[in-house]
Amino acid sequence: MTASAPFPPLAVTAFTAVSAIGRGLAATRAALHQRQSGLSAAAKEDGVPGAWIGRVAGLEAVALPPELAAFQCRNNALAEMALATDGFAGAVVAARERHGASRIAVLLGTSTAGIAETEAAYRGRAPGEAALPAGFHYATTHDLHALPRFVRRRLGLAGPALCVSTACTSGARTVLEAAALLRAGLCDAVVAGGVDTLCRMTLRGFASLALLSEGPSRPCAADRNGISIGEAAGFLLLERDPAPGALAVLGAGASSDGHHMSSPHPEGLGAVLAMRAALDSAGLPPEAIGYINLHGTGTRANDAMEDRAVSQLFGAGVPCSSTKGWTGHTLGASGALEAVIAALCLEDGLIPGCLGVEAADPDFTSDIATGNRAAPLARVLSNSFGFGGSNCSLILGRA
Amino acid sequence: MSGAFCHIAGVGLLGPGLPGWAASIPVLSGAAPWVPAETVLPPPPLLPPTERRRAGAVTRLALAAATEASAGLDAAALDTVFASSNGDGATLGAILEALTAEGSDVSPTQFHNSVHNAAAGYWGIGTHSMRPSVSLGGHDDVLPLGLLQAAAQCAAWGRPVLFCAYDAPLPPPLDACHPAAFPFAMALVLRPGREGGLAGLRLWHQAEDCAAPATRGALGEALEDGNPVARALPMLEALAAGRPADLCWPLLDGGAVCAALSPC
Known part of the structure; x- marks a missing residue:
């Protein structure tokens, strides 16, 4: 399932992430090394008893600039927090000087944008009242396009703003779409990534499918029993022609299962195609990968499918793990968050073994790391899979 | 010349009086004169009966346009770009009501149908396609921005792309937040080469605003403001008449997506 044209390596000239394990690269890195989870028991009002979640602290206190006040919602507040982290917004300003504001696109993924505002608006109606309160701003909060519009205006950019919403592959998929925009010459830099925030719809929706874990999620454990939902923002500034040795996206691939809306293909056929496409696009054999950051949601079906898919392509030769025991499953942001984690793993030579897992499922045949390992890493592959049978794999490394 | 260039090799359409x-x-x-009539959603022949029952009206709308555009082509070989501002509003509205009502549960089928890529997922199931598929939002700009991304994919990877844009009115009370008057869908198969093509299409984004079109025909006057996807009408009218056209779609926050259509 590869593109006919080879993938042009993309320079990652700035990146940042905010999740339950912390705000920014230093906090994220420290939590990974110290094996400190960001998950905690859900509050009573979340309506999912027994479930754990990955909540970002301090979001309620984030105010957007007055001229963008109509965009105020938890999702855009998380975007605002991340833009102000690790000098990301400053790096975009520098890119604006290099390329011009009109040559920088914003391409961001989200599954639910600011839908928590709509949930609150529904709850805020007087009994018997159907209409939503007058102060509710649908277009700038709930609407998927609210996220890239907010970020574009916040960063003073004048290129196209686009929103990807392919469920849990949204964040990863923006990298592939950014590559298309850059290759087609429609822009010279792209602010890519994803932002998704906790809301009742996803918590109670996953509960309705009986996919929420009792206690913290433990991906790849024999007795794993589901997902912990989290929230996160991950941003990557992508440009053409990385300098030799610079951090880069070396390949990307996508596929569809064409099988079922919410269950993965049992043999992982779609996952194999996406990983194969990413390898082919980068012109790399499987053995060139040093570590695989799994989608690893912690559900019985996903992890078993992914193990089969990884084993088929890589055998037992490449260490794998999921970092969702740290952050929870951050849905439309997960691909962007985990691309940032992949970059940290590359820089630190770190394989962060699955958290809270004594031993991997004995039925698994891939090399699942359950403790942290140190190893020089040249390339990391990151997987994202989602409802609707959407699959996307990214390869990060050095140009 | 800059911009993403591709060829239109198939067209699908479904809207009021546009069957x-x-x-x-x-x-x-x-x-011929336009005669107003309700948009009639056909059952999707692509889907097996179980999936047909699960798929919502918005999915039927999208699949009708996508199926017509790809008729006679190997549908499973097409990369796809689906674009919709509202997605499946009926499903979303039902979930929001369930979240609000005391003691009410979210339906699992509704939850998996609520993802924005639901129509794309059903397309994959129906055509047995394993090709990459992306789903985009875009509020009132969903048509020009979605088309821009589809053309970028086609030009960048040198592969045929099915672009399908669709939108249906939201249910109350959400309908007041983003009004739409009727369901509307359109689809194009874009190809890198011109063989079998109807027209060449070059697309680009510009930071400068563009002037609103001087005049609208009766069809445009009746439909263009009623659904974000109906903003495709000037392009479809030129394509149907086989005449070249310079098109420009102003965007919500300024700037525009522009297109040059040149019949083969």
């Missing part, structure tokens, strides 16, 4: 691309060419080209 398919082939059936609407006389109306679009001005040879």
